[in-house]
Amino acid sequence: MIKYLENNDFNNELKGKKVLVDFYADWCGPCKMMGKVLEQVDFDVLKVNVDTHSDIAKEYGVMSIPTLILFDDGKEVKKSIGFMGKDDLEDFLK
Numbered sequence: 001m002i003k004y005l006e007n008n009d010f011n012n013e014l015k016g017k018k019v020l021v022d023f024y025a026d027w028c029g030p031c032k033m034m035g036k037v038l039e040q041v042d043f044d045v046l047k048v049n050v051d052t053h054s055d056i057a058k059e060y061g062v063m064s065i066p067t068l069i070l071f072d073d074g075k076e077v078k079k080s081i082g083f084m085g086k087d088d089l090e091d092f093l094k
Contacts, residue, residue, distance in 0.1 A: 002038060002045045010056050013046050014074040020093065022047045023057055023067040030083040034066040040086050043093055068092070 024031035050057040
């Protein structure tokens with residue numbers, strides 16, 4: 001399921017579950033391509049627009065987009081920067 005962060009309730013969105021956070025921007029071509037790949041996997045995805053939520057992006061050291069961070073119960077587990085295909089994404093989520 002893909003959900004967009006619409007408020008500053010970021011930490012509550014991560015509590016008690018595994019969530020893949022996609023840091024993106026509407027103007028970013030590779031982010032749009034990554035969005036299409038994210039639609040193909042069965043995983044909880046939280047999309048965070050870096051233009052709207054720059055404070056959260058800064059907190060997690062996001063310098064380039066797309067950046068994917070896998071969280072487990074609010075803790076960062078893995079990070080990937082740049083576009084990846086479906087097979088690579090599925091490997092990343094294991």
